[in-house]
Amino acid sequence: MQERRLHRRVEPRDDATGAVSGGGAADAAAASASQVRDSVLEAVDDVKGSTDNVASALSKLAGRPPTSLGNRGLTGVNGVFIRYLDFGSKQLPWLHSALGRTTELVAVAEEVGDGGMELGILRMTGPRLQGAMFGAMLLAAWLDFLTLADVVLRECPAYSVEKLVRDMHRVQGLIEPTLAALASGDPEQVEAAALAMPELMGQLSGEFSSIRDGARTSMENFGKTLAVMQFVDMLTMVSALKMSLPRLPPAAPATVGVSLVMTSGGVMAGSQVVVSAEWVEMIRRLVQAGVISIPAVSAAVRIHGGQVMMAQTNGELPKGLRDALGDSPEVRGMKVTDRAGAGMSEAPKHHVLPDEHRAWFEKRGFTGEMSIDQFCVRLEQAHHQAIHGGGNWRLGRTWPKEWNQMIMSILRDAETAAGRMLTRDAILKLIAREMKRYNIPVNFTPGRRR
Template sequence: MGRPPGAGAEGTWESALAAHLAFRGAVLDVAGSTRRLSGELSRLGESHWGIAGKAAGLFVPHVEYGQSQLRWIDDELAAATRLAHAAAEVEDPDMQLALLRLAGPRLEAAMMGSMLLAVWFDFLNLTDATLSRHLYSVETLYVKMERWQKMLEPSMSALASLEPEQVESAAEDMPALVGHLTREFASLLDTIHKGAKVLETALVLKESMEALTMLSALRFSLPAMRPALPATLGVGLMVGPNGVMMGTRIVVSAEWVEMMRQLVRAGVLSLPAVSAAVRIQAGHVMMAQGHGDLPRGVRDALGDAPEVRAMRVTGKSGAGMAEPPRHHVMPNEFREWFEKRGFTGKMRIDWFCVTLQQPHHQAIHGGGNWKLGRKWRGEWNQMIMKALRDAEVGAGRMLTQNEILKIVAGYMKLYDIPMNFVRCRGK
């Protein structure tokens, strides 16, 4: 991201750069998890002696469910990456931050979705090991898997919707959900152990569980089991500097906290989602706590201050007030013109909307007098399309996405339109 000529807002530029680097790091972190999950799910799908081979593939739909969730998570990561690339090429730092904020719900949903998917994989992996060694009733285990999937589905659907309110609500509920699933996981292990008839069977289970690669928060959150049990999945937790929780590996490292802090302060990720991720990875003790009960050191490290919490706009105009309408920055009536210049799919113009109070909306479409409407020469739709077409004439070619965004950013500032993009509803 080259420094824009004559940039005067040094602080804004540095903030955009820091947010961009943090965003890239967070995407890479989630992508690493999804790559591992993809490989493990493929392995389970080919497990002829275990989950994929029992009762003519009775459990295969559960593996396929995990694979279907992985697809939308990967799609959103790819879309977030494209927006990050676009942000890197835009010269205006405010537009850079706006594009990163637009990508924020995608990253947030993918991050939380990958954590839930990792938990689901742990259940699949345990099921595979159990079935392959005939350690539990197939019918009973199938009923349990069906119930656990139904527990996951509402949160997964909310995350996949990409609606910021639904994503944040799902994130706030996730620690309690993962905590409950953790107890279910531990209970199943205990039941299997108690049902073991001979020592050899228990030893087989012990070897099976020790061989499992626990990818999710469960490896950090399972309570330590008593020595008599065939497997010990619990790990010790310690509190590091500033109250940051650490497990077998440093889950909430100083680098991770700084990365999240940059994204929270820039309004790219919401504090509730980041706090939920901390609590889930820090262990079952914290999973039962409310979103405001993080250790003070963690909250301070993340930047939990009133001004930070206020950065993520909920879209409500006030208590008891209806949400203000959303409006296309790139005029909807010229959709085809923008599609020819690359604004399709995850980059379609429906993602570049803003919420405006009615007086402001009337002003930009009527020069302060809504009755003038489209007759006013400075009306937004006419003005922005004229500016874009004039730029194309001057360039002698079609404008690129980034060139269009640069022009749009300039006029948004001129018209005092907040550079905080949201998706138009129903699009």
């Protein structure tokens, strides 16, 4: 795997604010941030590997010529299936963009020089990383349907092309809204889509089985009884919803408690979840740092666990995986929950970098992915009013310790002392210090321009 780790610079900094003193807790925060940073990059590498594999498979399908007899295959039959190949390919840019932006934010976090603020910026990667993780899963499932359609077209001429077009159109209709939500980058849309993924994957599994069984029946009716078993074996090998989902890393495997269940027809409908010690540690760090949501991890494990777990309404993690992640409040609470439990309360959003001074911050590098709208925090109404001097904002502005007045005074004084414009990193270090003083959590969520 290509090396993608970023390394902290060790030379002295000459920011206007000087070094943040402390040792002890500050050193612990820096060490924790370094571990979380590594875990984010590890997760990026895993998703990038899955995405690259899907991209390669899509390219091969698109380049596969139709059969010489009957002009069948995804690239044949007058091109009616090309749109489904294009639909898959069109998902790749946003997946690559989400991973690229995640990596860029990691680089920004590394340069801040304050452990608490670094963790805050790393949490900002969460919606992009989470969206990419689930988007890669869903795109892998779509690849399975494309592969299935190609096999049916080539090997099963008795299956109606018109019916297969309807089948693919129906499946795309199931997948498309969720992919759009995951691609949005909006925390609430991404979270809702992730929580709905196990049920969706269960539906897709049923659709896959329906097309496969319909193709088998059409072959039997067409008189190709001797070829049916070989055909079924072929479809089993290309079954994405069991074979091509992103695999959990194989190193140091540990099987956790998901039972194997047999259906009335004797078909294995569930599976064990096998994870590695490295994967467990990565997830533990991302969950405890607030980068990846607890309900989303539960949803991902349910998907990997197979049809039985996908169909479960109880979203708790298997006991074996809970034990492996460790006994912590985060893990004990790792289950599907409501909006408040998922961290999506309706508390007011507070611009940590005052919105009324947007132009000032833009001149100092807070644009695009690092605009001041990315540095909002949710505060209880009373807390929000308190830091702004009470319910009347006009009166509050006359209080020297009102958040906006205080922050701009500190930043301007620092610029005067430095004799130059503050860097973005220097500003964030000062902001981190004041957030601690005002008991404001360094847990950013995107806001909107007022």
